[in-house]
Amino acid sequence: MSKKLLATALLPFAALAQDPSITNEEVTVVTANRVEQAISDVLAPVTVITRDDIELSMAKSVPELLRMVPGIDIGQYGGRGGVTSVFMRGSESKHVLVLIDGIRLPSSITAGVDFSKIPVSQIETIEVVRGPRGAIYGSDAISGVINIITRGQQGENIKQISAGIGSDKYYEADLFLSTDLTDKLHVNFGLGYDDSEGYNSKPVVGVNDGDKHGFENRDVLLGLDYKLSSQLNTFINTRYSQSTSEYDKSSTASQWGPEVHLKKEQWLETTSVITGVKYSRDNYFGSLSYSFGENKSYQYEAGGDYNNASSTLFTKQHNVSFINSFVLSDSLLLNTGLDWRDDQVEDDGEKVEGVVSRYNTGVFTTAVYEISSVTIDGSIRFDDNEAFGGNTTWGLAAGWEFVENYRMIASAGTSFKAPSMYDLY
Incomplete structure (x- = not known):
C-alpha cells in the first residue's frame, strides 16, 4: 500500500526540554x-523526550513516556507489560516505525511492540518524528x-541503582553502569526487573470477577565501545x-456460544545484538552496522508454562x-545509505510450515540545502522486496523562517506499508 501526503504548517521549533537554558539550536536529532x-x-x-524529561515524569515504562507526545495514542493488550500498539495522527499502529538506537525491532509479523524490554533507566532520549518518512x-x-536512544557514550560515567514499589503489588529494581x-x-552494563500482580484489565461481569492480569519482566544489557583511533x-x-504477561479471553454466553472463562499467559523472549564501526573526519561521517534480533513467543493457559504452549511463534x-553523510558546504548536506534486511518467521504450523524468510534491499539519498532563511529538504529511496518487488518513495519539503524561531513549512511525499509475513502467509 502506498500513500501520498501533502501538508503545510506554521510551526515553532519544539522539543520537550525541561531545562530552560537549552536552546533549540543545542538540541540535536538523528x-x-x-x-x-x-x-x-x-x-x-519533531518531539524530543530528554533524560531530564524522563526523570521528572516519574514514568515507569516507554508507553507512559509516549503519552506525553502530542498526536500519539496508546493501546495495550492486557495489563501493563502486554504488547503495546502506538497510534500516531489517527493512523493504524502498523504505520508507525519503532527503532532502538536506529535499528528496527524484529516485529514484522505483528502490529504491536513489546516495550517492556526497554527499561526507562537505560534510555537517554526518545525522538518522535511525525509524518511520512518512507523516503x-x-x-x-x-x-x-x-x-x-539508549544511554552510555565514551567519556560518560554513570552509576545508578534504583528500586521501587507501587500499587497492585508492583516491585522494580534497576542497575545501570556506564564508564x-x-x-x-x-562499557555499558544494565540489569532490570519488575513485577506486578496487576489488575483486571478486561472485566467480564459474572465471568472473571476477581481475576488479575499481572506481568513479570527481567532484562540484561552489555555494550562495549572501543576507540581504534581519534576518528574510528x-x-x-x-x-x-x-x-511473561497475563491477558483475558473470557466472554459471556451468547447465540454464538456458552460462557467462557479463560485466562491466558504469554511468554516472550527477546535477544538482540548490534555491532559495527563508525568513522568521522572533517566533513564526513560514515557507519557500517550489522544487527540480529530474535523473538520467541509462547501462549498458554495461565498456570501452565511455555513447554505446553498452545501457540508458538518465532521471528528472526x-x-x-x-x-x-557529507557536509559539502555551509549550505549543503548530503546523506546516502543502503539497508539490507532479512525477516524470518516460524510458528506452530497454523499459518506457515517450517521457516519462511523474506529479504528487502533499500538505497536512499537525502539532501538538505539552506540559503538565508529558506531550507529545502529532498529525499528519494528505492526498495526491492522479495515478496512485492520494487517501490520508489520520495519526499520534498521547504521551510521559510519569516520570524525568528517561527517557520512556514510545505511538504509532500509518498510512503508505503509492505505486507507483513502474516499478510502473505
Whole structure:
C-alpha cells in the first residue's frame, strides 16, 4: 500500500526540554534524516523526550513516556507489560516505525511492540518524528518514526541503582553502569526487573470477577565501545529480555456460544545484538552496522508454562546498514545509505510450515540545502522486496523562517506499508 501526503504548517521549533537554558539550536536529532542535525534545521514535526524529561515524569515504562507526545495514542493488550500498539495522527499502529538506537525491532509479523524490554533507566532520549518518512526508512514509516536512544557514550560515567514499589503489588529494581575502563574502552552494563500482580484489565461481569492480569519482566544489557583511533570507533551491544504477561479471553454466553472463562499467559523472549564501526573526519561521517534480533513467543493457559504452549511463534531479523553523510558546504548536506534486511518467521504450523524468510534491499539519498532563511529538504529511496518487488518513495519539503524561531513549512511525499509475513502467509 502506498500513500501520498501533502501538508503545510506554521510551526515553532519544539522539543520537550525541561531545562530552560537549552536552546533549540543545542538540541540535536538523528531520526528525521538519519544524520545528526539541529532540531531547528529539521523540516518535520519533531518531539524530543530528554533524560531530564524522563526523570521528572516519574514514568515507569516507554508507553507512559509516549503519552506525553502530542498526536500519539496508546493501546495495550492486557495489563501493563502486554504488547503495546502506538497510534500516531489517527493512523493504524502498523504505520508507525519503532527503532532502538536506529535499528528496527524484529516485529514484522505483528502490529504491536513489546516495550517492556526497554527499561526507562537505560534510555537517554526518545525522538518522535511525525509524518511520512518512507523516503528515508522504507516500509512502515507512514505516520511517523519513534527512535529510542539508549544511554552510555565514551567519556560518560554513570552509576545508578534504583528500586521501587507501587500499587497492585508492583516491585522494580534497576542497575545501570556506564564508564570508561581505559582511555579507549567504554562499557555499558544494565540489569532490570519488575513485577506486578496487576489488575483486571478486561472485566467480564459474572465471568472473571476477581481475576488479575499481572506481568513479570527481567532484562540484561552489555555494550562495549572501543576507540581504534581519534576518528574510528567499533562497538557491540547485546540485550536479552524475558517477560511473561497475563491477558483475558473470557466472554459471556451468547447465540454464538456458552460462557467462557479463560485466562491466558504469554511468554516472550527477546535477544538482540548490534555491532559495527563508525568513522568521522572533517566533513564526513560514515557507519557500517550489522544487527540480529530474535523473538520467541509462547501462549498458554495461565498456570501452565511455555513447554505446553498452545501457540508458538518465532521471528528472526538480520539487518545491515551502511550510511554516509557529507557536509559539502555551509549550505549543503548530503546523506546516502543502503539497508539490507532479512525477516524470518516460524510458528506452530497454523499459518506457515517450517521457516519462511523474506529479504528487502533499500538505497536512499537525502539532501538538505539552506540559503538565508529558506531550507529545502529532498529525499528519494528505492526498495526491492522479495515478496512485492520494487517501490520508489520520495519526499520534498521547504521551510521559510519569516520570524525568528517561527517557520512556514510545505511538504509532500509518498510512503508505503509492505505486507507483513502474516499478510502473505
